[in-house]
Amino acid sequence: MSSDDLDQGAVRRARLLAQAHTALRVQDALFGALAARFVAAGHQLYLVGGSVRDAVLGRLGDDLDFTTDARPEQTQKLLRGWAEDMWDTGIAFGTVGALKDGHKLEITTFRTDSYDQRSRNPVVDFGTSLDVDLARRDFRMNAMAVSLTAQGCGEFVDPLGGLDDVLAGRIDTPDSPEISFGDDPLRMLRAARFAAQLGFTWAPRVVVAVEQMAGEIARITPERIGAELEKLLLGEHAVEGVEHLVDSGLAEHVLPEVPQLQLAIDTAHQHKDVYRHSLAVLGNAMALEPGDPDPVLRWAALLHDIGKPATRRFEKGGAVSFHHHEVVGAKLARKRLRALTFSKHMVEDIGKLVYLHMRFYGYGDQAWTDSAVRRYAVDAGELLPKLNLLVRADCTTRNQRRSRQLASAYDRFEQRIAKISEAEDLAKVRPDLDGNAIMEILGIGPGREVGEAWSFLKELRLEQGPLDPEDAERALLDWWSKR
Template sequence: MTDLLTANPVVDDLAARFAEAGHRLYLVGGSVRDALLGRLGTDLDFTTDARPEQIMELVKGWADAVWDTGIAFGTVGAAKAGRTCEITTFRADAYDRVSRNPEVRFGDTIEGDLVRRDFTVNAMAVDLATKRLIDPHGGEAALDSRVLDTPATPQESFADDPLRMLRAARFISQLCFVPAPRVVEAMTAMSAEILRITPERVQAEIAKLLCGDDPRGGVELLVDTGLAEHVLPEVPAMRLEIDEHHQHKDVYEHSLVVLDQAVELEAADPDFAGPDLVLRLAALLHDIGKPDTRRHVPGGGVSFHHHEVVGAKMVRKRLRALRFSKEITEDVARLVFLHLRFHGYGKGEWTDSAVRRYVTDAGDLLPRLHKLVRADCTTRNKRKAGALQRTYDGLEERIERIAADEDLARVRPDIDGNEIMRLLGLRPGPQVGQAWRFLKELRLDKGPLERDEAVQALYGWAAERGLVVPTACPSEPAEPHEVDRGGGDDQAG
């Protein structure tokens, strides 16, 4: 196994230090798996017969940095020459099978350490003294055949730590593996055990799953085994609904196709910088409002009016429950809310005002909205699909043209808040914000205005509300006048 690792001074140096101290050191787990796949990274996992205090002594003076945040679990971290090393004493843990937290027990053999690991492809080690592969559970063969299985029985493995069921779906996505039949059987029978896991850990696995190379495969495993009923119940709920625009597939299948196409559009983007979790969440969840808005219409049709509004609310509720960040939650919800608006564009009937509103409402999410809308065009009718894509091409061209003329990326009223206060003699308060919003709506409707025109419009707005306005020429600075501010002086505008 001498060719498993390329020449690596960090690995060789560390192995030599442990050998000199009479200890064995092994590269283990995901690091061995990735090395066999030809993609060993800079984060390296090791296991050893040395106890945590001995590991600390061995890496002191050698590593550039050392941390002991995991020492209670037998893990010492070290950084050396751009590599991050986690070195863990052999483990032989016992689980109470109520929580997922083990009673930490240190082991004495590499074989005992490997059998407790989650999957056979992660249950291999390399003895760094001999460069020999240790593979008691057929991990290399499983890697070659792309099969995901467990070292012990899957029932034992998942009872010890139910999070491993989500990890199985995540590895299906990341590594494009196929789960062993017994793994699927155990996941199906034990899916409710996932309720032992905290929302934060569930969220982390779902995020990694969606950012894999085959997120559809991971989602399908969650749904087929019943795990999704406990972590993303809105997704399997879509299997029962027929989309009025796509009679050939239910909403669930349609959503998986949209997810696939969003991934393809990401990869085709010349500015692609890696998987986009927000876009992928929006693609998967964009139609989750349909089950709650389904209505039968005369003639045997089905409608889902305002499913984008209901869906956005459902997205917020689910992502908050999974402890996603406020930023991710709001971005996904807004994309879901906006994804259907393009279908009112027809063959280009929108006014420039409607185009401005589309861009302004999307804000910095516009590039993602472009991808989501294009991914959502999933009809089997190639002529119709081509027409939809050409229509969206036309919308993007209009956006670019108007943006070039009007700086659409930063649509603001033609008069700012300070100028509003000066012109109307207002102090900071709700009326300033109301005036600002009026001018912004005017800007969206008519495009950029000359200053005099904007001032006259502001004065007209103020007069309709009984505010006293200056009589000076709008092009000259106006003296503040006392106005009725409705008791809102102390509120922010």
């Protein structure tokens, strides 16, 4: 390495440290008030881990991590009367949580962890050394600390070279990755998650270790896997995070439907690379999000075509078909998301978007009746805005003319939905007669027949639009007489 390279590296280090200093000084009042309580009691206090990393990156948030030589019960005593709220859900691992001025604080006693290489739950011993505590961290970029005093921020502590990793945009472990991932296999998934959140890449030795140890992720509960995948997919670099999962072999164990999209393409049957297409759709969906990251939209974008491997058929003339892949895909998506213990509501929403994502295709001028437009909007329900984004994201053709045609067609389609919705309030489509009116007109009591009549009237409402009560009654009686 030349002297110029060394000089440039020193300049970049200085710039990052100055950036961290600026971000941290904003919180000097909070840090000083908290540290004063610990120092007065004879204890050390450090900002640590992801909080220091984020400060270096200029993105310090409201969730702050600290470490101290004070034991958990001492920390609780020091926080009592100062914090607005406290909780002890992590106290078995030395962590006390607190809320102060809108900041979530987690203060953990110095630890030395030992693992049995079979579970991921360490035997925790409390220690007195900051360096030993930093060495147990998952990644070097998370093993930096800043000492805190009554005046605020003090010394920057980086015994393992975490700042160098941040400078390089690199994810690496304090110990050998084989030992680190053997201790806690979830760290492999966290490596992919951090790649998705920060845009960092894995150190070569991390790549090798994950490829060799991917199967160890089976030691981790579905709940923890699901939580990490959720954070990964909400990252600013989610596409790269998914690529890390697939390229390393981790996805085969946690989200196998995605690598299975890498369908073999032979010379006789050319078709789109479904895996690459799905990543492109995810990227498009992220670009179209109107606000904060949308987990339902992003999951639907990634999984929208997972029914294709099971439905692929080679047709005469070299064509390839995937008939009803959206139906199969919706079932597969729901099954996988349930296995990852996602909420019922989220599972159903994502499954519904996967099921509906092909409904638009085939639309052209005059091809959709008002009835069909109503059904599209009503079937999507409250998911209609997300479905609109998903359909637009699904256009990944490189043919600019075709892309413009599809975008223009969907523009017109959305305009038709808006026009009909304005006139008919499609969000509240109901039959023109309620259950009581149906029973009175037909002279029947509660039962299955009322439900059948209600369904008939709803279909009629979707087909023809709003009806006058007299017209709805005549149609109901005509249906009843022919039933």
